[in-house]
């Protein structure tokens with residue numbers, strides 16, 4: 001079986017640098033909030049054109065931190081797609097608020113701005129929940145339609161979060177999502193395009209006050225200079241708000257600094273592989289990926305649609321080729337979420353896509369000959 005994502009190939013390339021980076025952390029011993037953490041936050045922000053970066057324990061906490069900083073809670077509505085990983089809607093009930101599910105565009109799989117606007121109007125008309133936040137998802141690596149989503153949010157007074165766990169590094173007309181969103185979040189789960197060797201996450205922002213509140217929240221609500229009373233005591237033991245414990249390990253920051261240095265090159269390599277898949281598979285599958293005009297995807301996944309998706313998966317498995325289904329059941333149909341609101345007319349696109357999508361092996365180190373074998377096996381399926 002060939003690997004679905006080949007983390008070993010990247011490790012072989014970076015091994016001496018990563019080992020040296022880990023050895024430096026072992027030598028200085030600042031395992032939590034050591035110097036590599038601040039250095040990585042600075043470099044991550046610079047990479048995507050944000051003023052400030054804040055690391056945390058995982059990509060789910062990265063979504064929770066801005067919600068907590070904005071005091072989102074009971075009676076608030078958070079609009080998000082249902083065709084996404086569980087973490088996106090999960091942070092709504094965790095904060096005390098409710099998710100409102102919005103459908104996706106059939107071509108790009110990202111949030112449908114027209115359906116978002118209709119969903120906000122329906123929630124306002126009903127009057128039970130206050131529309132507060134939109135979480136757009138850069139699904140499979142490509143940017144959502146930020147010009148339109150941010151215009152809707154601005155006009156209606158909602159905050160916009162870009163859940164870029166799959167798309168960190170993506171751009172639209174040369175700009176990263178932070179050009180439009182109030183906060184961009186990402187995950188360093190090992191299989192993500194920019195992955196660590198364990199869990200990790202980050203929030204990118206332009207607003208220093210928001211950064212400072214989130215910095216407090218990730219360390220148990222420690223007092224900030226704006227909270228006062230910092231004169232006599234360690235701020236860790238002066239607690240200004242209810243927070244949590246959500247920090248990126250220094251060792252992971254040290255590893256990520258090395259991985260970030262080759263990330264741009266890896267994105268370019270993924271683009272070459274995606275282009276090659278698309279050239280070979282257009283017309284063979286029902287649909288090959290479409291990226292929004294002016295968009296650059298990081299190709300977290302290369303997803304095609306097939307009329308017999310499950311048959312194709314079995315056929316490929318027999319040929320030693322792993323596949324994955326993102327996502328088999330959209331979130332609005334999953335047990336913990338069936339009771340929450342949906343935009344008008346429901347989510348027919350999300351439901352249809354869930355039956356047809358299938359992801360092929362995709363990573364920056366996929367060999368041409370291996371890709372040829374994958375393409376040939378897909379072409380050879382007549383289900």
Ligand SMILES: *Cc1c(COP(=O)(O)O)cnc(C)c1O
Pocket residue numbers: 058059060061084085087088137163165166186187188189199200201
């Ligand atoms: C992976 C992922 C997350 C969550 O990241 P974790 O680090 O696993 O908590 C959030 N949103 C999306 C869209 C993801 O793919």
